[in-house]
Amino acid sequence: MQVLKFGGTSVATAANITRVIDIVAAAARQETTLVVVSALGGTTDALIEAGRLAAAGNEEYRQRLRHLESRHLEAARELVPVTSQSSVLSLVKTHCNELEGICNGVFLLGELSVRTLDRVMSFGELLASQLVAAGLRARQVPHQWHDSRQLIRTDAQHGVATVDFGVTKQQINDFVAAQPGALYVVPGFIAADAQGATTTLGRGGSDYTAAIFAGALGASRLEIWTDVSGMMTADPRLVPHARPIPRISYQEAMELSHFGAKVLYPPTIQPVMSQGIPLWIKNTFAPTDHGTLVEVSPPANNHIVRGLSSIGQLALLSLEGGGMVGIPGFSKRLFEALAREKINVILITQSSSEHSISVAINSRDAAAAQRSVDEEFAYEIAVGKVDPLHLETDLAIVALVGENMKNHSGISGRLFGALGNNGVNIRAIAQGSSEKNISTVIRAQDVKKAINVLHESFFEATSKQINLFVVGVGNVGSKLLEQLARQQAYLQEKLKLNVRVVGLANSRRFALHEHGLALHEWPQALAEGEPLHLPALVEAIHARNLRNAVFVDVTASADVAQVYGALLEKSVAVVACNKIACASEYVNYARLKALAQEFNTDFLFETNVGAGLPVIGTLNDLLRSGDVVNRIEAVLSGTLNFVFNHYDGKRPFAEVVRQAQLEGYTEPDPRLDLSGTDVARKILILARETGEKLEMEQIHNVSFLPDSCMQGSVEDFYEQLAVHEEHFQGLYEAAAAQGKKLKFVARYAGGKASVGLQSIAPGHDFYALHGKDNAVLFYTNRYAEQPLVIKGAGAGAEVTASGVFADIIRAARG
């Protein structure tokens, strides 16, 4: 004997019922089969609504009943040929008349008892199972329809009755013995008490009906047919990559179904588990899909965690107080206070100091719980032994489920790491001693992010989604977008990173595309965006609450640099080639670094010094490994190196500077380069990275630029450069006369930093620096005689973009 149960969506329409009949007919050819049928999708809710309307004296209930009747009549007409429709149509009519009679009574009395509501709800399964039987008859598949109320005995607790398994088993086996056959059809959900009054087994109870039959008959298997291809690794509405779990243990299925995996009504498992009956979850709409097999001990698979579950709308109650420590009875009284109000406790956690106990309950019970617990502890609260109950709402539980977790260390570490790196605060944790379930209580608004992050961490060796917000699409920004577009496939394949640009902005507009914008079409996406308002952009980033989010600043804007703090505080990583934040007051630089650490995220700015060269990374490697930096000497301006390499006193100085700007080496404002400010910022950042609390004003900057060049606009600057051509010729010739070259050099030693133009003799490390190259010489305890030298292109959009790219990947890999 096998038992098959079909859920509401499986029988929602005549077309669906036809699929069910195909499956049932094929099953009955293999083995004696008992079929349990749920109400047509949406019917139970409609019946409850009709009953409530009637009780409230609202005549609308008649309309609801008419709609239900026509829905069932229509299905019957589609399922059964006209010539043999009359019996099923009159059966539907009879049931509907009886239902209407009951509702009329409710209307007259103005009262709907739980007993009557059970009666009203029972018509959904009665009608649906009769339709399936009629469809089988029409296809000439031999079968017997029987009313479950004559077979399943419960107590009289209406709404969620308790099954009397002894009597039920006897009745079912007597019935099958008395009426042998190949195929039985019964309604799910309904049962009867000892007096024959209709009872119900709780919402989702048709699964339970099927398990009760399977258990009573010692079935070879139980199949629950639904609209998904099995239990999923996570809720597919939250995690698009969730996939069916092929095999799972009863215990794991129970954990997952308790925590939100709606494909199985939790009590279903017990009757089959006690006899080791295999339970299959199959898809009516894809019957050849494997589905999920729930069994005693499924083979281990590659995943330590079998599935993730979540439940929302929770509240956390915390009872705290010094008076609780070491005194027995507090928890007993807390739970009694909750039990008195019939409040179900979903999760419990107590600190080992015994100073606090927290329990998670459904939010709808929060007010009653607070009242009851505060009453219970009124005396202790009055004398200050405990605090009034602390209540937090808008919470949810996200849990890892898997029996295999007990054999592996580091699972909780991975869970906390993944959530922590994404700014998901864990309010409470619970892990049963069997280690099958690790539950975390988090903010409801973080559930989607949390469950996706955990799914990536535990199931998707294939892909981690990275969400970028790129601000600035000028020289460097546009190159970065080009590089990202080129590398997307590589990153996916080699690094398992799905890098998407979900936000883009320039100084005028911003565009958000939560599913990632097409990188080749970014100018259009931006043109169609909204006017830029930075606080609104930051708010939108927070509101999206996307996992593995990285804010990429490719501007030279002080306003943009101002928002880093607000982002880091929400664990959004910041990658910046903009130097303004790191060169601002020391406290701001230090605060941003501290925020990144505090909120488990990254603040990366490698390109602030030497563009794409690994300068800051190398410096940090030296320091972390215990080396001491005694002196730094460096050529840090690509622009100035380019200018003094190309200027020979013949071509105007202004023209060479303009060329540097056109080639993309200068700052958006080239005066920052020519005045030495850009180099001063860079040596300041290097000094700070070594641990020096230096400020910009403390950097000694000997400018070679006449004062008038710094007055007015950028065009005035170029005019003034031309005016002072002789000055620049003089600088060049003085150096050339000694066989030397001009280099703008930065120096840091003994807590002091300076920048300025120097004449460099042949043989010096800086003498032969080409084009726009930079060179950084680190003199350290380990590199005492010969410095550690980093040399190469120190400016240019392509190399800078690749440095930003590298920082993004660092942030992405965590």
Ligand SMILES: NC(=O)C1=CN([C@@H]2O[C@H](COP(=O)(O)OP(=O)(O)OC[C@H]3O[C@@H](n4cnc5c(N)ncnc54)[C@H](OP(=O)(O)O)[C@@H]3O)[C@@H](O)[C@H]2O)C=CC1
């Ligand atoms: N060039 C190089 O070799 C190197 C550059 N860098 C740094 O890279 C950064 C960018 O340089 P570059 O690409 O040449 O500059 P660009 O001037 O070419 O581009 C700057 C971009 O930032 C946008 N922007 C400006 N202000 C804002 C704002 N308030 N909000 C949003 N967007 C804004 C601009 O928008 P719009 O288009 O509307 O003007 C533009 O898209 C600079 O900080 C520079 O120091 C670092 C290392 C090397």
Ligand SMILES: N[C@@H](CC=O)C(=O)O
């Ligand atoms: N303008 C800068 C570019 C990188 O920071 C330079 O010229 O070095």
